[in-house]
Amino acid sequence: MEESMTLYQEHNTCRACGNRHLIPVFDLGYQALANCFRTPDEEPAPKAPLCVLYCETCTLAQLSVVVNPEILYSNYAYTTPSSTLQSHHMKRLADALFMDAAPRNHTALEIGSNDGAFLEVLRNRGCEKVWGCDPSMPQCVKALNERKIPSYNWLFSENTAVMPPMDIVVARHVFCHVDDWPDFIRGLIQVTHSQSLIAIEVPSTRVLVGQLLWDTIYHEHTSYLTLHAIGALLKGTPLRVDRVLDYDLHGGSVVYLLRYRDHAHTMTPVEESWITREDWMQFAKLAVGQRENLIRSVVRLRASDKVVAGYGAPAKATVVANACKWSSSDIKFVTDTTPEKVGKVLPGTDIVVVGDEMLELLQPDYAVMFAWNYHEEIRKAKHQYVKKGGAFIYPHGAPPL
Numbered sequence: 001m002e003e004s005m006t007l008y009q010e011h012n013t014c015r016a017c018g019n020r021h022l023i024p025v026f027d028l029g030y031q032a033l034a035n036c037f038r039t040p041d042e043e044p045a046p047k048a049p050l051c052v053l054y055c056e057t058c059t060l061a062q063l064s065v066v067v068n069p070e071i072l073y074s075n076y077a078y079t080t081p082s083s084t085l086q087s088h089h090m091k092r093l094a095d096a097l098f099m100d101a102a103p104r105n106h107t108a109l110e111i112g113s114n115d116g117a118f119l120e121v122l123r124n125r126g127c128e129k130v131w132g133c134d135p136s137m138p139q140c141v142k143a144l145n146e147r148k149i150p151s152y153n154w155l156f157s158e159n160t161a162v163m164p165p166m167d168i169v170v171a172r173h174v175f176c177h178v179d180d181w182p183d184f185i186r187g188l189i190q191v192t193h194s195q196s197l198i199a200i201e202v203p204s205t206r207v208l209v210g211q212l213l214w215d216t217i218y219h220e221h222t223s224y225l226t227l228h229a230i231g232a233l234l235k236g237t238p239l240r241v242d243r244v245l246d247y248d249l250h251g252g253s254v255v256y257l258l259r260y261r262d263h264a265h266t267m268t269p270v271e272e273s274w275i276t277r278e279d280w281m282q283f284a285k286l287a288v289g290q291r292e293n294l295i296r297s298v299v300r301l302r303a304s305d306k307v308v309a310g311y312g313a314p315a316k317a318t319v320v321a322n323a324c325k326w327s328s329s330d331i332k333f334v335t336d337t338t339p340e341k342v343g344k345v346l347p348g349t350d351i352v353v354v355g356d357e358m359l360e361l362l363q364p365d366y367a368v369m370f371a372w373n374y375h376e377e378i379r380k381a382k383h384q385y386v387k388k389g390g391a392f393i394y395p396h397g398a399p400p401l
């Protein structure tokens with residue numbers, strides 16, 4: 001199917017401000033699509049350029065290409081992970097939204113609602129009516145069957161978003177996957193009224209750059225948003241940034257709360273220092289150094305006959321394994337808790353994904369902690385592995401801050 005479709009298109013004008021002179025700041029070459037898990041006998045995952053461009057006008061960073069969403073999300077195996085970290089975060093976020101929203105019986109829409117987990121939190125918090133919207137039909141069905149949450153089977157856009165205006169509209173980790181931002185904003189205006197609160201949650205670009213989280217750069221994440229960039233995007237629209245919330249989840253998560261410009265809410269001026277071209281250049285230099293260290297560590301361990309495996313097969317695992325050019329002779333296998341990934345290979349490699357229990361059963365000497373964002377929970381769950389002499393290697397050299 002995908003051979004007849006265009007795999008990707010170049011996008012070299014700034015998505016937020018339209019600047020045509022973007023500067024390449026970090027280039028990982030051609031990389032396999034990070035979530036494209038296939039069995040060893042299937043066609044390998046397709047590859048596309050993975051290069052970050054920086055806009056000096058508004059500070060947005062974006063990938064140089066946009067992969068065709070029909071290919072990128074065709075076998076998308078992501079379900080909102082149920083972890084204590086996630087549920088704690090969802091409760092915090094729901095509280096913050098309720099503090100800011102108008103005092104009334106709220107209605108809420110979540111864009112990219114997945115299996116409805118966050119909408120369930122909002123409903124428990126007192127939202128009278130909640131709706132989801134997600135391009136994945138199985139997730140919409142799951143939300144309805146398991147949580148009684150009605151969901152529109154939409155890929156959110158101005159054309160699809162036809163419904164009465166909502167009091168609260170949430171888009172969690174969706175916005176930076178979207179190519180056509182002006183269309184998305186028009187869609188938001190369509191599903192809101194003058195008193196609505198809009199929450200856009202994205203990974204923190206400041207944390208990414210500051211903590212060298214280069215493995216969180218992959219094709220789904222087409223943009224690396226900043227306050228200046230969203231300001232540039234909203235120029236000339238009825239919306240403005242009202243507040244910015246920072247969370248420490250997932251190596252940094254930022255929520256931009258948007259309101260209508262004529263909303264009476266007292267606006268606290270939000271400010272943010274610029275992430276400069278030099279910051280990105282420094283990031284690229286240090287990230288390359290980190291990758292070289294990682295490659296050397298595994299070479300050294302393999303030379304002394306140590307077995308090295310990987311823990312977790314999130315998109316980050318694909319990025320690191322491909323950047324390090326690892327094969328199954330370097331990393332023997334990768335474990336994961338997602339049944340849909342087991343038995344498939346880490347995209348772009350011949351490293352097979354096995355079930356989570358195999359870490360203790362096979363007891364490799366070392367395991368690269370690809371899922372480092374859950375490392376505290378993982379270390380607790382895998383204390384037997386460590387007790388028996390197993391050790392974790394962190395892609396960034398040390399556990400995350």
Ligand SMILES: [Zn+2]
Binds near residue numbers: 016
């Ligand atoms: Zn720009």
